[in-house]
Amino acid sequence: MPGTVGRVPMPPAPVSGQPVGSPTAGLVLHHDWSRTPLGPWAGWDPAVRAAAELILANPVPMALVLGDDHRLLYNDAYAELIGDRHPAALGQPAAEAFPQAWDLPGVGDAVTHTYRTGEPFLDKETTLPLLRQGSGTVEHAVFTRGYSTLRDSTGAIVGVFLVAAETTQVxxxxxxxxxxxxxxxxxxxxxxxxxxxxxxxxxxxxxxxxxxxxxxxxxxxxxxxxxxxxxxxxxxxxxxxxxxxxxxxxxxxxxxxxxxxxxxxxxxxxxxxxxxxxxxxxxxxxxxxxxxxxxxxxxxxxxxxxxxxxxxxxxxxxxxxxxxxxxxxxxxxxxxxxxxxxxxLLQRSMLPAHLPDLPLLRIAARYDPGVDGNAAGGDFYDAFLLPTGGLGIVLGDVAGHDVQAAARMGQVRAALRALALADPRPDAVLTGLDRLVTSLGAEGGTHELFVTVVFGVVDADRHRLTLASAGHPAPLIRRCAPDGEPSAEYLDVPAGAPLGLGCRPVTTTVRFHPGDTLLLFSDGVVERRRQGLDAGLDALADAIAAAGSGDPRALCAVATAAVAGTTEDDVAVLAVEHALRPSRSASMEVPAEPTAPSRVRHWMTGQLTDWRVPESVIGAAVLCTSELTTNALLHAGTAARVDIDLSPERLLVSVADSGTRGTVTRAQTDTLSSRGRGLGLIEELSDAWGTDPTVRGSTVWFEILVPAE
Missing domain, CATH: 3.30.450.40 (GAF domain)
Incomplete structure (x- = not known):
């Protein structure tokens, strides 16, 4: 039968190897054991005392429960394990020290079974509540536990060894x-x-x-x-x-x-x-x-x-x-x-590498691939000078998201430019394209070649715009009267049938005043699942009307983000602004060197000062440009190019790299840390900013409105 330390007669013996080598050992030595059924430490059976000293010197979490009421004695590692329950648990009955865990299956009952029968117990994994030291909260930890009996000098069971290894982390x-x-x-x-x-x-x-x-x-x-x-x-x-x-x-x-x-x-x-x-x-x-x-x-x-x-x-x-x-x-x-x-590369190599640079017509475009970005698509845009002096603009959509769609897109785009250079009338161009698409469909043995396109001619001198459409969404124009609020309206251009289906295009001519901006877009801009097309069109018009300026690059960014939700379709946007007055521009090639940002700051400060830009705009622009240049050199690791364009209304700055950085994600200023703070700064100091992917890298740009004199 098991006994208790207090019931086993033990002659007084000198205390050898007293456990004073650790904080917990010191507490054990000076604990008033005489107030417990175990009696004074010096009177314990030598085998029990030796076992206790062995435990106290061991770095593994170990404990002893002694006597019928399972009084606790443990080492430093076990004290760390039980957290805030130490040192009060020392000398206490285990059931009182661990009231939340003792009654759980495999805990108190297992200790008692080992104590009464002498049978060892091993639990390779169990989850127990644990009060972490200093936290004041209980969390569940995972342990591997082993129990075995402790016998005194006479062979009687007087306690149980507890060995516990927390395996929560593992x-x-x-x-x-x-x-x-x-x-x-x-x-x-x-x-x-x-x-x-x-x-x-x-x-x-x-x-x-x-x-x-x-x-x-x-x-x-x-x-x-x-x-x-x-x-x-x-x-x-x-x-x-x-x-x-x-x-x-x-x-x-x-x-x-x-x-x-x-x-x-x-x-x-x-x-x-x-x-x-x-x-x-x-x-x-x-x-x-x-x-x-x-x-x-x-x-x-x-x-x-x-x-x-x-x-x-x-x-x-x-x-x-x-x-x-x-x-x-x-x-x-x-x-x-x-x-x-x-x-x-296939997709963008079929799009124009550079758009025309004209005194009174500012042009920008944006293309974002749909699906997962891993396939070529059929959306395309173009802008080019015509023999008549006008500007030809086009945006189209060839159905499909594969190499074949991209190849067809390339054929349609090349043919359109050739037709327009020969005869720029929009209806004549689309009629010729209709014959081409019909021929391509017959050649490929398919009647599923679906192409929509809108083509127009901008005559800046006469302040007019001539358009024709083949099944494409109506263009949107942002009107900006000098003495009124900006507004946005869809032009009444008959859509007609898509190319290859007997298209009969009709030409429409509208006024295109200085300050106006035209927006051509693909259906991926406005179409969303479980949402009507009218809702997308209304959201786009509202966003364009509310934009801070009519700058085409800014409006392209606004358009691609105007309708909530994601789209699996490609997104293409082309914007043309009829400027009130010519803008001034300059550029600088930035080498991939540590001194490059400071050289950019010096060059830009001098350029903007010569142009008599307000000092408040210069300071913000130079700081933002320095951040973007540093960002480009860090992430792309290649040379960059800085372009600045100044109009009476705004300053536009872009930094382009030739690396593979990918798209920079817009983030709120107050959530940005060290590296993100540069972009947060740009968001704070500029009136608009965004990113444009290119064939060989990406471009990050920002716009600052210039105060009226």
Whole structure:
């Protein structure tokens, strides 16, 4: 039968190896055990006292429950485990110390069963409520527990050993694998994969530094890292990662793992010192680097700590599993980027690289691919000078989202320009196109070739606009009377039938006054699922009328965002403004050098000062341009071009790069952190801003209205 320490006669013995080597040991030694049934510490059975001393010196969370009422004695590690219940739990009955957990199945009943029968107990995983120290809140933690009996010198059972290892972190890490798999399933680009991998690694391992590296495909590497405590809010997560690029022989540990295909683990040292870029790298003492398990992409993932750390078998297995998931996602992303780049290059190479630069006609266009951006589409636009001195403008839509649609679009666009240069009358041009599309359909053996188009001729000298349409949405014009509020109206241009279906175009001529802006658009701008077409048209007209200016680039951005919701169709917009007075323009090629932003600031300040722009506008414009130039050089890593255009009403500045940065996402100023603050600043200081993708990179622009004299 089990006994208790207090019932076993024990002769007084000198206390050897007194447990004074730790804070909890000191509390045990000085605890008034005489007030418990166990009696004074010095009178305990030597075997019991030796077991207690062994527990107190052990770094593993361990405890003893002694006697029939299961009085608690435990070590430092166990004290840390139970949090705020220490030190009150010391010497208490276990049922009173842990009232929330004791009555749970497999806890109090298991201890009592082991105490009464002597049978050991092992629970590999259980979830128990735990009061975290300092938090004041109860959370559920996962433990592996083992119970075994403690016998005194006579062989009687007097207590139970409790060994507990909290495996909450490991369990959460394993659970996080499913979460990271789900997140990786939604990634399209290597930027997306890097964001998910870094966020998951630094959270799951509670690391000080994590990095992600991939090969450039044609030689060289690029790596992005994330640090503990780094301010990363929603705006930063949407921005492209700041990749660091290096040569093919780069010796960084994460690249070494990617290159030789083997993981590397450092428990203590300075693994990043040879390739450190700052003090954050120099402080890393423990580092794990694992190669991505990928067939297309060579890459690696690293996790580091600023303190010594022994990499357990569970952590190594978790890193290996995650590397396989991340590698698969990187492969998909590399394939997508290759296909996406090919499709977009095909699409945009068929669109005009440059639009005409005219004194009184300002022209801008925007094209956004539909679906997932991985297919070429059939929307197109063009603007070109005619032999008569007028400006020919066109926007059309060839049905389909494949290479064949893009090829047909190229044929239609080239034919339209040829017909217009021979005879610019809109009805004659569309009649000729109708014959071409009919011929293409017959040649291909299909009657499903669906093409809509609107073509017009702008005569700035006569202040008039002549248009004809073949099944296309009516153009929208923004009227801006000098003494009234801007308004927007759809022009009454008979749509007729699409090309190839017996189109009989009718010509319409309207007034096009200085200050007016014409907008041609594809149906992807206004059509949304579960929403009537009239609602989309009304939303577009309201947004254009409410725009801060009639600048065509700004109106293109307004138009593409005017109707709420997403569209699977391509979006194309072409805007032409009849300026009140000619504008002045200048440009600067910006080399990819660290001094480039300061050179841009100096050049721009001088140029705007010569043009007698108000100082308030100069200061805001120079600051915004400097931010955009820095942003372009950081993300694209290539030379850039700054263009400025000054009209009496507004200053327009654009910064174009030739890299693959992708689209910058608009974000609210008050949610931006360090890197996002540049774009937040532009949003705060400018009257409008946006991004335009191009064939080889992207353009970010902003507009500042110039106060009237």
């Amino acid at each position: 369990t959460r890490q394993l659970q996080s694998l499913s979460e990271v798999a789900a997140a990786l399933a939604g990634t399209l680009t290597l930027d997306d994969v890097a964001r998910v991998a870094l966020r998951w690694a630094i959270t799951s391992f509670d690391a000080d530094r994590v990095s992600f590296a991939v090969d450039e495909g044609g030689g060289g590497w690029r790596m992005v890292r994330r640090l503990r405590g780094e301010l990363m809010d929603e705006a930063d997560e949407r921005l492209p990662p700041l990749w660091r690029r290096a040569a093919a022989d780069w010796a960084a540990p994460v690249v070494a793992a990617a290159r030789d295909g083997r993981p590397h683990y450092t428990d203590d040292g300075q693994p990043l010192l040879p390739t450190a870029v700052d003090r954050h790298d120099q402080k890393i003492r423990a580092l794990a680097t694992v190669p991505l398990r990928a067939s297309v992409v060579r890459g690696g993932l690293s996790v580091g700590y600023q303190r010594p750390h022994t990499w357990s078998a569970a952590e190594r297995a978790l890193l290996a599993a995650s590397a396989e998931l991340i590698g698969q996602a990187a492969d998909r992303a590399r394939r997508f980027e290759t296909q996406h780049g090919t499709a977009q």
